[in-house]
Amino acid sequence: MVSSGLAEFVRGLRVRRAAEWRASSENPFLLEALRKEKLEGxxxxxxxxTVALAATGVLIAFQNANWSMLYFHGLLLVxxxxGWxxxxxxxxxxxxxxxxxxxADLVLLAVTLTVPNPFVAERFPTxxxxxxxxxxYFFIILALATLAYSWRTILSIGSVVVVIWLVSVLGxxxxxxxxPELGARVAAAFGDVPVLRGIVDPNSVVWSIRAQEMVIFFLVAAILALRGQRSNALLIRQADLAAERASLSRYFPPSMVDELATASSDVGAVRSQDVAVLFAxxxxxxxxxxxxxxxxxVELLRRCHAVIEQAIFANGGTLDKYLGDGVMATFGTPRISPAxxxxxxxxxxxxxEGVASANTGLVAAGLPPLQISVGVHFGPAILGNIGSERRLEFATLGDTVNVAxxxxxxxxxxxxxxxxxxALVSRVGEGTQGAVTGGFRRVPALSLRGREAPIDVWVA
Structure with missing residues (x-):
């Protein structure tokens, strides 16, 4: 029962480790977050x-004011x-x-703690x-490790310290x-109390206490590793949210990104609704x-796209896709509005107006001016994710898109x-109709390629 539970625990650690590596390789936001967290920690x-060891050096100097203590000061510098x-x-x-x-940190600490100072003349049992x-002192290294290393490294430190300390005690x-003389005196004094004799004997490493140290250290390391793993899971979730927001910000206005990122409903679910579609x-x-x-x-495209994107987002639209030198945008996705x-x-x-204004800068930069044309229509459309599992894309489809x-x-x-x-102009609200439709004139019965019935349009 215990062995199967341990095997399941180890298997779970491997699964979580693989998931973290996969997530960090696929999500640049997570990789950057891990990098910043690691370097800062x-x-x-x-x-x-540095501060703790410097304080330790001062303490050693006050407690043992003799030249032999320079040995430990040298180790502190190492x-x-x-650390650096x-x-x-x-x-x-x-x-x-x-x-x-x-x-090297762990081995050096073990050597420092178990090998007597060679510059001390007085000798006693090792x-x-x-x-x-x-x-x-090993707990200090463990505590510092939690500031910078992953939960896997912390767990490994717990295991390695147990091995190093076991080897040190055996050595x-x-x-x-x-x-032997001190050992004989202790045996004579506490011969009838074996437990006490083992503890007091200066030649004994007291295995029971050493085993307790190793077990407690590993348990603490395991608990800290578990806490670190949970923190990593939270970090992965936060990085995923950042990636989602970055992805949404490419299509939706900034004011809508936070709402969509935290929405409980599936934005990509297939549905039909009325939308306004714009082609430029x-x-x-x-x-x-x-x-x-x-x-x-490419420079002309970038400048033109920047103007179009600004106009779309400023008016609460969704940038559906770039079409080479053109852009498709929708209004009413994913949230319908009366406006x-x-x-x-x-x-x-x-x-x-934005492209006309940008032409001044283009000409000044020695670039040719641009002319832009825009078509806008309103009607029912199909919305949802299309494509394969490898590449999904939120799309707006239907006759309304074709007409626009x-x-x-x-x-x-x-x-x-x-x-x-x-169909679109007639739905412009009365309060804004004059300001929005000013300068437009009506053209009745315009025939469009691929459609039998003509439609009435407004031009400007």
Whole structure:
């Protein structure tokens, strides 16, 4: 029962470890968060170690004011150097150098605690080093590790310390110096109390206490590792939310991103609803691309897209997709609003005016000016995620989308910049109608390619 439970626990750790590595490799926000957390924690740990060891050095000097204590001051300097070396080589992921530095830390501490100062003339049984109860110094390293290392490393430190301390105790028991005369006196004094004799004997490493130290240390390390694993899970969740917000911010206005990121409903669920659809396209882009350099073409697209994006988001629209030199946007996705039609028409105006304003800067920079055409329509559409599991995309589909695209194309024949369907203009609220529709004139019965029945439109 115990062995199966332990096996299940180890298997769970491996699964969580694999999940974390997969998440960090797929999510750049998580990788960056882990990197910042690791470096900041390592920096704090290095300074904390330096301050703590400096204070320890001062304490040693006051308690034992003799030259032999310089041995320990030298060791303290080595520990400080190891701390800064760990900061220098800190990285997210597996690092052999970092692991070797941690191992050097633990081995050096074990040697410091179990090997007597070679500059002290007075000799006593080596096992007496355990009477000074120095093992808790390992807990300082463990505490510092929680500031910088992953839960896996903390658990590994717990295991490695147990092994190192076991080897150290065995080394003292087998190869340490002893004082048989003192041992004989203790045996004579406490011969009838074996337990007390084992504790008092200066030649004894007192295995029961050493075992207790190792067990308690490993349990504390395991508990801290579990706490670290839970913190990692929270960090992964926060990084996922950041990735979701970044993904949403590419399509939705900033004011809507937080609402959608925390919404309980599935935004990508397939549904049908009325939306306003806007298409914007650069007039004559094909010829422009033929005569201009690739760098110029891309620069023009970036500037034009920035103007269009600003107009769409400023009017509460959703940037559906870029279509080469064009853009498709929707108003009323994913949340329906009474002002969707007015917002779509206002965005169309802002796009045309924004591109006209941007042309001043383009000409000043030696770039050709741009002309933009916009088509806007309102009607029912199908919304939802399309594509395969490898690449899903939120899309707006249906006849309304096709009509909006045809209206944008009709601007060439009509000699205008904006064509809006009567279905959209008629739904502009009374309070904003004059401000939004000013400058538009009605064109009845416009025939569109692919449609039998003509539609009434407004042009500007």
């Amino acid at each position: 390592q920096r704090i740990a290095a300074w904390a170690r 520990f400080i150097a190891l 070396a760990q900061l220098r080589f800190a990285t997210v992921g597996r690092s052999r150098i970092e692991l070797l530095l941690i191992l 096992a007496m080093v355990f009477r000074f109860e120095t093992f808790p 003292v028991a087998l190869f340490g110096t002893t004082d 396209d650069i007039v004559g882009f094909t010829k422009l691309a033929e005569r201009e350099t690739p760098e110029t073409v 969707d039609c007015a917002n779509a028409l206002a965005a169309a105006r802002d796009i045309v 695209s045809r209206l944008e194309s009709a601007t060439r024949a009509l000699g205008c910049r904006i064509v809006a369907s009567d």
